Amino acid sequence: MGKAIEVKHLSKAYQLGDFGTGTVSRDLERFWARLRGKEDPFLKIGEVNDRTQKGGSDIVWSLNDLNFEIEQGDAVGVIGRNGAGKSTLLKILSRVTSPTAGSIKIKGRIASLLEVGTGFHPELTGRENVYLNGAILGMRKAEIKRKFDEIIDFAGVERYVDTPVKRYSSGMYVRLAFAVAAHLESEILIVDEVLAVGDAEFQKKCLGKMGDVSKGEGRTILFVSHNMDSIRTLCNQGMVLNNGSILFNGEVDAAINTYLRSSKDEGLVTSVSEVSLSPDVTLESFEINKSTLVSHQDLEFKLRVRSSHINHFSAAAIFIFDELEQKVAFFDLRCKELYLVSDSNENIEIKGSFKNLPLLPGVYKLGVHLQSNLLYKDFFDLLRFQVLQKGLADDNLPYPLPVRGKAEIDYEQLYEGKQDNYYFHSRPEMLPFVPLNIRSVLDVGCGNGAFGLTLKAQRSCIVWGIEPNKEAAQEAGKKLDKVINGLFVKDMPELGDQKFDAVFFNDVLEHLVDPGEALNMCKQLLNPQGFIIASIPNVRWYPVILSLLRYKDFKYEESGVMDKTHMRFFTLKSMRRLFESNGYRVVRAQGINKNKNFTIFNIINFLLFNTQEDMKFPQFVIVASI
């Protein structure tokens, strides 16, 4: 395959500031210098384009000596921060503006899509606009006529073909506009970030169509996007621009990595000011009140927009992007006040706060979308802030970030529901009772190993288990360090002379014919400083007592306190006695999983001076040492 585009020493300079009276004399000076065959005194090649620093002159180099080639059939993703020169490069390639120096050679027809719907006239019908827009993009009338049905079909606006586009929804408008561009016959397609608008399904369809263009028909694509995922799906090559120079040019994954690495180095930004959004609209300031926050904290923001004249705003929104430039969240700022204020004021100020931001730890970027008579655009990567891990209520260590995704949803913990699977419980309520420094654990009745796995993740200790159910034991064997399929006391010899820092009896002792014997035998398994940690159902749980007293019934159930497989029933007192009579010292005895709702029992307990506290809990946890 041959080359499609060859760029040599491409540079582009922009003049900063206003064009005022000063520019006339300078223009004359430049003109005079050129006449005498001298170098332009105001263009110093080589100055770096860094908008954050004030350069020596008013000239800024948006592109600085670019050299690259693009092979026919390649799909090249152009990546870079705002102001890196991406848009300038595309503008020059699509011949909207000229380079200051250097040359570009192109083979084949170019179709460029720097904006969807260029030249759409609101008064004209969909049909008329398709023809007009097609002609603007360089299609002949016959060509549009041939593809007209296909275009309308792609956009899905058959019913509205003869309706003026001002009556279209914005989604239909964008779809129709893109459909025209997607059907251009050209060897090279240049696409700027135009797909930020439109619904997700259509975005996918567009990406698919563009993919067809590149892979199926051997066309060359240049694609600018802030979304690394679409770049990765669509492109095979990547070019990273930074301050007007090429930082990397090559295989797409390597390019994305280079970009991510380079953008990570940069610090957090809590405010920007005087960002020119369009010739008429300036982002006067955009601030957040802190650069670093903890998950689920609030974040206040302030956005001030200044226009050169009164300018009806129909939409405003703030985006949150993650480091991979994936859009994480969107805050719709449309409201009646926005419309009213913008109808009578050149300046708009929007203040507010994101409540209870559920983002997981990481660096996030804020962008803005604004839509008015003068403006319809997204602005990415304006601010950056960092989110830190929130301290957890219990001592659970957080899972690694890739496991947890991007956001953490607030929820109610509901562990009192019907326990429909006997062998599948991770028992997070037990974790607060687990000492921090344990290294080896035996989980008696380990079920399928869910609890043991939690322990391993949280305390990084060795976990062994014993489980009589064969399937559950097999399942647990995949998760834990060693699992014995058998009964506790009977098959204890299989544990060998391994000693443990803790032995767990999660709802086990009540199933045993002789729990005292089990506890006695356990002494051989424990290290001298070891603990037994046991959860035991409480027969004095008030629903049980209520049933006994009021309904005169003692009914076994499938699970819970009145589980039909229970051999024995305990109260807090009898639990303590069980441990103490077998030579243990009860370190801690605490109820768990109590019903948080207000019930008749709360009143009874109150009337009895809170002497019946133990009835609140369906279970107790006993922590005992030798």
Next chain:
Amino acid sequence: MGNMPDKDWDIEITPHNSLFDLKLKDTWHYRDLLFLLVRRDFVSFYKQTILGPVWFFIQPAITILIYTLVFSNLAKISTDDVPPPLFYLAGTIIWNYFSECLTKTSTVFKDNSAMLGKVYFPRLIMPLSIVFSNLIRFAVQFVLFIILLFYYYFFKGSHIHPTIYIALFPLLILLIAALGLGLGMMVSAVTTKYRDLAFVVTFGVPLLMYTTTVIYPLSTAVAKYPAYSWLIKFNPVTAVIETFRYGFMGNGMFSWGLLGYSAAVTFIILLIGIVVFNKVEKTFVDTV
């Protein structure tokens, strides 16, 4: 692959083009766009209006009514035996066409920056579409003129006699369009960077009307101000209006010399206009 001969490349983008590369071939390829833009202007002009294209008539009708009242009846400026409404209409429609072409073209970059900043097409299409859009307007107003002409000729028996020079009509249209276009493009090239000239055009063009023979005949001007009448003669629009009146009504001063001068000036202005326009269009996006 490295040494691909230059002729294999279809497009070459460089900072500077040859001064006289007028891109006419490129422009020809986009002729459908020209047609569609003209159509767009025409359709969007009367959509959501009650009277629609009738507005094209109303404007000149009221103008000549006022002119007749003020200049003919009140100020008693001679119209060389031609019925005053006919005399003014002839001058007005030509002048209007010229001034519309000039003012609209002079702000073409500013008015269309949103579109021109996003897509490439030969920029010359834009001013050309203005010229053609206004030509439709001119045609409608010309119909009004012809109706009035017949009315006075057949029903009023006015002193009107069309001459053979009526055949020059297409050339006159070409000249006036080219003049408006050329001047407009020259102004537009400057206004992309310095808006001052746009203000000059806004108030200057209506005043400029008085330096040509819209509301008075050339003969009167020559008779009254013999020393300054060259100013009026050297306005290239004068020859066009005078020839137009002479062709359709047999009134006014016609000379090949004056028309030739006008044609020459128009050609030079058009050429300069296209050259500066092509030079500016490459980078106007950065400055407008």
